[in-house]
Amino acid sequence: MYRKPSYEDLELRCEELEQRLASCLQTEEDLQFSEERFSAFMENLPAAVFIKDVESRYLYVNRFYEDIFGTREEFVGKIPLDVFPEKTARSMVLDDQEVLFRGYSLREETVPDKSGAERIYQTHKFLMNRKDGSKLIGGFALDITEGRRANEALEKSEATLERVFQVLPVGLGLVQERVSQWHNNAMTEILGYRSEELRGKNGRVLYPDEEEFRRIGEAINEARLNRETAEVETRWVRKDGSIADCLVRYTLLDPEKKASAMLVMAEDISFQKRAEEERKRLEAQLQQAQKMEAVGTLAGGVAHDFNNLLQAILGYTQILLMDMEGSDAETSNLKQIEKSAQRASELTQQLLTFSRKVESKLRPVDLNQEVSQVRKFLERTIPRMIDIEVHLQEGLWTVNGDAAQIEQIMINLGVNARDAMPEGGTLVFETENRVLDAEYCYTHLGTRPGRYVLLSISDTGMGMDGTTVEHIFEPFFTTKDVGKGTGLGLAMVYGIVKNHDGYIMCYSESGKGTTFKIYFPAQETGNVTAEEDPEAEDLKGGSETILLVDDEESLRDLGKDLLERFGYTIITATDGERAVETWKEKGADIALVILDLVMPRMGGKQCLEVLLGMDPGLKVIIASGFTVDGRTKEVVDAGARGFIRKPYELRQMLKEIRKVLDH
Secondary structure (H helix, E strand, C coil): CCCCCCHHHHHHHHHHHHHHHHHHHCCHHHHCCCHHHHHHHHHCCCCEEEEECCCCCEEEECHHHHHHHCCHHHHCCCCHHHHCCHHHHHHHHHHHHHHHHHCEEEEEEEEECCCCCEEEEEEEEEEEECCCCCEEEEEEEEECHHHHHHHHHHHHHHHHHHHHHHHCCCEEEEEECCEEEEECHHHHHHHCCCHHHHCCCEHHHHCCCHHHHHHHHHHHHHHHHHCCCEEEEEEEECCCCCEEEEEEEEEECCCCCCCCCEEEEEEECHHHHHHHHHHHHHHHHHHHHHHHHHHHHHHHHHHHHHHHHHHHHHHHHHHHHHHCCCCCHHHHHHHHHHHHHHHHHHHHHHHHHHCCCCCCCCEEECHHHHHHHHHHHHHHHCCCCEEEEEECCCCCCCEEECHHHHHHHHHHHHHHHHHHCCCCEEEEEEEEEEEECHHHHHCCCCCCCEEEEEEEEEECCCCCCHHHHHHCCCCCCCCCCCCCCCCCHHHHHHHHHHHCCCEEEEEECCCCCEEEEEEEEECCCCCCCCCCCCCCCCCCCCCCEEEEECCCHHHHHHHHHHHHHCCCEEEEECCHHHHHHHHHHHCCCCCEEEEECCCCCCCHHHHHHHHHHHCCCCCEEEEECCCCCCHHHHHHHCCCCEEEECCCCHHHHHHHHHHHHCC
């Protein structure tokens, strides 16, 4: 690579030429050297040599000068204005005057050669003394055109590379002993420093702690020993104190040198890291949702079958109690059986609530009103060393919900908070209008954009660790001692919230309390109305003929026994196909069909369609342990006149039968 000669280099070369020229003119004896030897010396110098008088008139030029600029005849006895362009000539004459004044001159000049092409020369001039003491101007010119052009091309190439490096989207830097020497724009953007602030800065300031700084140093040293690239993930501290997750590669520029500079390539992977963490979080949410859905399906199926068993136990117990007087020991025993069966029925209902297969009576609800009522209840039931705070937003939107079930949510969570604060604390209820946007819903599976009413219930109790929080909504999971909890309270809360198309989250840390956030969809229109208490009615029967269809023999027998006690004539069928056959035979006598929804072979929905096809005006009541929602609602909407929930509640069943028959 061409290196521009320094003034010191040129001065040494000039002194050498001066000494050689001076030696030729130094003494009388020197001047007597043969002209051939002098000429041979001057003619073979690898420089354009010239001698001028004080008027800038050429007295001598060597062969090299001739080869470049023209013949001796064209120069000897001429001044620069005679042989060079005016601008070039005037510059030469001015430079000659400076030599006469200063004694020497060293400069670069652009001079056209004899072909007219401009060349770049480095010209050195100096004073020479004649024997008589008069002055001459001696000089020589070195052609540096190629070297200068190569140097300019190199500088241009370096500038181009600099621009390329600066616009690269990857952070680049040069470090020496972990001190920044150079960096591109992408590196300043990653770190948040200005360019001048980074240069000369020790890498220690970029790391969050000494341990991380030392870890990266060990990776760099290992790369030095193995003469390879070190690739590490690390965390850099930006100027504003925020953290950037970076993938960094350290490469030795000269592996042979122990203290070689290193090229640092850095890529900000903060977004990718956050995206990966978000992906894992969403996967965990999805797995949790799928698990809860699977558990809900299992719980609903178990509860449905268990309902049938309880139906028989409760039904026949009621029949025995109706046949006995209430004073003897057997009656007392039967009441204990009935009480235990009812308790089992309550647990079953909790399982059905969790699986979202219970009937909800939805109406416009003012959550502020419900919170106030629950507060009064809890103030009478929880220890006084627990303070209850209520923060209610004015103008709260209404929700479409089951007031009794929403109150059950608050009571269950309030009781759990009490158990978490045995030494006392604070229980807080808050309501707030919230609008959930698409971004929030994207990161919280189970939510949909829209208007919501947020119910927050917090306590200052012992809290829970992350593992416990993952399981709190699962049926039968409890942290309480044996005999002190069924593990269905929070499962029921979860089911109620989901049954209201809501969303529930739990935030808790050991020793830092717990907060439940429940989002209920806000109702667009509708006013809150007071719920009327059901009127006390006598149990009414009738004399009509009813077709009771159920695949469970015990339930068929129980339903037949109960309804016959109130005057009805009961015909039974074991499944849908038998029901159709029975209708074909005795349809004229049958006033009502009570049809179980879930049966083998021909199910309740198909059977309903067949019966209505034969008699569109037929009165049918659907019986199911599931809520009037989803599959059950489809069947009811397909033409059924009413719905009876299983296990049968005698008053509700008789009331629904009379309601359908009388209309």
